[in-house]
Amino acid sequence: MVTEIAEKIHRQPRLSTALSRELGEELRKIRRRARMGSAETADALGWSLGKLSKLETGSRGTSPGEIGALLGRLGTAPPTRDRILAIAGEPATGSFMRPHRTAPDTLTALSLHERMARTITTYEPFTVPALAQTQDYTRALTGDSAIAAARIARQEALHALHNLNRPHTILYLHESAVRGIVGGPAVMRDQMLRLAMMCETTRVTPRLIPMDAPFDQTVLRHGALLTFAEPIKSLAYAETDTATVFHEAPQIIAHYETKMLRLDTLALPQAQSRDAFTYWADVYDKAT
Template sequence: MKQQSGVSTRGIGFELEQLRRDAELTLQNVATALGVSISTVSRLENGKREATPEEVSAILAVLGVIGPTRTRLLDRARGGDGSGLVEAANPTVQSRTYLNFETRASVITDFELMLIPGLAQTPEYAHAIISAIQVDEGEPTIEVRVGRRMARQAILARSTPPAVNLILTEAALRLPIGGPKVMARQLRHLTDLCERPNTSVRVIPSTVAGHAGLLGQFVILDFPADRPVVHVEDRTTGLFLDDPALVALYRLTVEKLTTVALDEAGSVELMSSIAREFTASEEELR
């Protein structure tokens, strides 16, 4: 049986591909400079073969990549068997790694405990969230981070978009992030997304006091020809997992969450009702 590539190996390859595109070089350009075949470079970029530190160093030299990016990728290439990846939660680096996986996924299953998932956020809601959680003045500006989050949503408008399954809690829908007007608009946006054939939103009602997702949010990313990846994030760490046993545990969690969630019609009805409540509240404040 063919050995599938590890999540770290795939992450390195995807980033090398993006760096090559940024440098406006073709596979042929890189292969010629290295004295190898195009298929060799392609397999490294696709994560089909683990790149040695020497190969990564050579490719980065051809691409003219220096400084922190070069150091980080070489450190990752020296990191071991490629079966998992832990990254410091740097808003630039980690979002790039996650984006590389997200843009290639055919199915995205996102459970959020207290927030609306990024792929479903409106600009106003995203701005309010990022404003609240950003504590490091050295991070990219709020506007830059909002722009990046909105850019991610372009995958939903592709000719063949991924299937997106969102599981939320009623508590997340009722948390007045940004105020009533922002929340009313956000909830209406969620109900609009439900009209898309590739998007599903399921809400766990507040009557369900305990459920399998209480430990926090996670995303399962499925791919047409590679192992699925689970992404778990907190303030300081981003964890990418593709061990089959661990992925199976998160899938079981999704099954249990889906069991206690409202069906799609009930979820839309609840979201619409809460949106009306926020609208009424906003009108009272005028």
């Protein structure tokens, strides 16, 4: 009986974590850059194809020595090798931080999980949410054309998904973001028009929290919550100026779930949000 139970436990698939999926995606990208097929790579290391496949999807782990051997076989440059080995050695605490320059758009942990998500819910108190920004708005906001291009590519990666796989996305923004002029009236007019048009879609919905909404601690800080198909756990993240912190610990996820529910009660409905964006587009158009 004990043997049967042990065999059943052994056969159960290992549940991936955000950290293991990030590591697997980083390894897959490195292998593809090296122009090596999965079968070729597995054979060169004496691994089964299934072992490599599960490693790249985050559904199994392996030792740092084997990760090092894989990176060496792929001819990985020392800085990249050190970064990947650091990820592989991180303890599974339910939270991890990834540094970046001005913005997190090219972080593997972010782009991977956005593409996997079933739902994405974000909130921004002072700027238009990244997934709704026009290229001109992003460029004016960051002063960096490369970041603007990466942000548009991030949006397009989600739009490129088949409609059934595209995440339902709700983007909460405070009216402060609408009133704060970024890049001048023409940039703001085009940005407001885009937000108004997005209100007509079924997959991405911007919703405005008006200035006269009751003050609440919820509106002070931005945040994002991603949910996935079972059995993958939800993932939350928050940005700082130089890093993004990802969380999947249950108590932190519960905090973000409560935050998003509260924002839902404070935000205008979709139609009223569209009317507000249209109004501000007209205001900025008259100022051009």
